[in-house]
Amino acid sequence: MKQYxxxxxxxxxxxxxxxxxxxxxxxxxxxxxxxxxVREAGAWVFAGGLEGIESATVVDGRGSQAIITDGPxxxxxEYLGGFWIIQAxxxxxxxxxxxxxxxxCEGRVEVRPFDQA
Amino acid sequence: MAADxxxxxxxxDIERVFRAEHGRLVATLIRRFGDIDLAEESVGDALxxxxxxxPGRGVxxxxxxxxxxxxxNRAIDRIRRESTRxxxxxxxxxxxxxxxxxxxxxxxxxxxxxxxxxxxLRLIFTCCHPALAAEARVALTLRLLGGxxxxxxxQAFLVPEATMAQRLTRAKRKIKTAGIPYRVPQAADxxxxxxxxxxxxxxIFNEGYLSTSDxxxxxxxxxxxxxxxxxxIRSLLPEEPEVAGLLALMLLNQARRPARVAxxxxxxxxxxxxxxxxxxxxxxxxxxxxxxxxxxRPGHYQLLAAxxxxxxxxxxxxxxxxxxxxxxxxxxxxxxPSPIVELNRAVAVAELDGPAVGLxxxxxxxxxxxxxxxxxxADLLRRLDRPGEAADAYDRAVALTDNQAERAFLLxxxxxLRDG
Numbered sequence: 027m028k029q030y031x032x033x034x035x036x037x038x039x040x041x042x043x044x045x046x047x048x049x050x051x052x053x054x055x056x057x058x059x060x061x062x063x064v065r066e067a068g069a070w071v072f073a074g075g076l077e078g079i080e081s082a083t084v085v086d087g088r089g090s091q092a093i094i095t096d097g098p099x100x101x102x103x104e105y106l107g108g109f110w111i112i113q114a115x116x117x118x119x120x121x122x123x124x125x126x127x128x129x130x131c132e133g134r135v136e137v138r139p140f141d142q143a
Numbered sequence: 144m145a146a147d148x149x150x151x152x153x154x155x156d157i158e159r160v161f162r163a164e165h166g167r168l169v170a171t172l173i174r175r176f177g178d179i180d181l182a183e184e185s186v187g188d189a190l191x192x193x194x195x196x197x198p199g200r201g202v203x204x205x206x207x208x209x210x211x212x213x214x215x216n217r218a219i220d221r222i223r224r225e226s227t228r229x230x231x232x233x234x235x236x237x238x239x240x241x242x243x244x245x246x247x248x249x250x251x252x253x254x255x256x257x258x259x260x261x262x263x264l265r266l267i268f269t270c271c272h273p274a275l276a277a278e279a280r281v282a283l284t285l286r287l288l289g290g291x292x293x294x295x296x297x298q299a300f301l302v303p304e305a306t307m308a309q310r311l312t313r314a315k316r317k318i319k320t321a322g323i324p325y326r327v328p329q330a331a332d333x334x335x336x337x338x339x340x341x342x343x344x345x346x347i348f349n350e351g352y353l354s355t356s357d358x359x360x361x362x363x364x365x366x367x368x369x370x371x372x373x374x375x376i377r378s379l380l381p382e383e384p385e386v387a388g389l390l391a392l393m394l395l396n397q398a399r400r401p402a403r404v405a406x407x408x409x410x411x412x413x414x415x416x417x418x419x420x421x422x423x424x425x426x427x428x429x430x431x432x433x434x435x436x437x438x439x440r441p442g443h444y445q446l447l448a449a450x451x452x453x454x455x456x457x458x459x460x461x462x463x464x465x466x467x468x469x470x471x472x473x474x475x476x477x478x479x480p481s482p483i484v485e486l487n488r489a490v491a492v493a494e495l496d497g498p499a500v501g502l503x504x505x506x507x508x509x510x511x512x513x514x515x516x517x518x519x520x521a522d523l524l525r526r527l528d529r530p531g532e533a534a535d536a537y538d539r540a541v542a543l544t545d546n547q548a549e550r551a552f553l554l555x556x557x558x559x560l561r562d563g
Contacts (some may be wrong), residue, residue, distance in 0.1 A: 117274060117322045117323045
């Protein structure tokens with residue numbers, strides 16, 4: 027069994043801002059159903075949706091003085107919306123979960139393995 | 144006689160056997176030991192052993208089995224030397240035949256014959272996995288299934304050897320870290336995954352085919368390698384019509400190769416010496432196209448093959464059934480529309496309805512960066528006796544291609560134009 031992070035990426039904050047209440051309800055329902063399937067299959071490790079980027083804070087503790095800034099890490103419009111951590115026997119299985127998750131949350135999903143070492 | 148000049152007959156025999164067996168060997172060892180690098184290195188060790196012992200004793204009666212056993216033993220030696228405590232490797236030691244156990248060796252040989260075909264299928268689907276970048280898939284397929292060295296692949300694709308070596312290393316690392324499985328895809332995934340494999344093989348073929356330089360034999364080899372691998376896929380998946388279609392397409396193109404270049408210059412289809420075409424490849428290609436028609440599950444490669452078959456069926460250029468070709472392009476554009484298909488269809492329409500009609504169709508297309516568009520346009524303008532515009536179009540086409548034989552052809556055509 028390998029662990030993978032399936033992270034959801036949105037093109038820009040506007041994309042989410044333009045979702046109607048109907049859109050949101052539909053996606054919540056789809057994601058709930060997907061999550062149930064993941065749990066049932068024993069693939070669930072952890073998952074969560076993230077609050078919007080306006081709630082983000084960046085901390086740089088590399089120097090003697092910590093630097094704290096409002097806003098997301100990335101300079102680009104694209105941002106992380108949430109993620110699943112699953113366990114799967116191989117990449118094909120992880121990709122299949124990602125396909126379903128991507129359809130459920132109506133966003134693109136990046137599949138990345140955890141460092142197993 | 145300079146001993147270092149021409150390779151001995153035996154060395155060439157060994158190389159031929161080795162290229163034929165490489166894919167099978169790597170595929171089997173990956174299944175047995177679960178590690179691509181180990182498989183590659185052990186197969187390399189087996190080659191060294193063959194080069195050392197075969198010249199004296201001759202090629203063994205079953206070279207594949209000899210190489211497999213030798214490579215497996217070398218793999219075990221490597222594992223023991225690295226004294227890994229990985230339990231997967233311990234299991235592999237238990238599975239592999241021992242050096243002096245004839246029963247185990249016979250069993251291993253029997254097992255090999257049964258699963259060998261599946262192993263190569265597993266290997267090619269792994270090499271062509273969609274999670275790998277397209278250029279990585281091509282490189283890996285040529286390296287592991289084709290047995291080409293990184294240097295040979297680099298030369299074929301005109302990149303530095305270090306770049307190609309790194310591309311291969313990264314691809315293998317991704318297979319390991321991301322956990323790309325070593326197996327044939329599930330039935331539901333097979334059509335999509337097979338399309339990926341065929342696309343890689345077609346890329347390899349085109350890379351070799353579009354090189355018309357006879358100073359570059361490695362690129363000639365690419366066509367032969369693409370055909371060989373497609374034949375392997377066909378033997379493993381005989382019911383898949385797109386595989387047959389791709390093979391037919393390659394064979395029909397390869398058949399015309401001897402007539403394609405004369406005096407360092409490209410010769411267009413209408414001017415090729417058809418007696419130089421390879422009749423047996425054409426016959427085989429036509430048989431495959433007929434088989435595809437019987438199956439009646441049309442697809443992209445089958446349609447391209449059928450179009451080629453109409454050309455190769457014609458005794459002379461004038462005898463070409465252009466109506467049939469246009470009809471096939473109509474089918475192709477319905478199922479797989481693209482500006483390139485439109486371009487090629489327009490060229491065929493010009494043969495049926497005249498260059499003016501063809502030119503009108505071509506000029507609707509947005510293909511300014513594509514040299515073949517300029518070539519087609521130049522040709523039609525030439526036939527419509529508009530030499531000034533034709534000259535400009537030939538110039539654009541020449542600027543867009545590096546292929547020396549093609550440039551020679553285009554410059555020749557340009558020179559023939561009446562000064563406009």
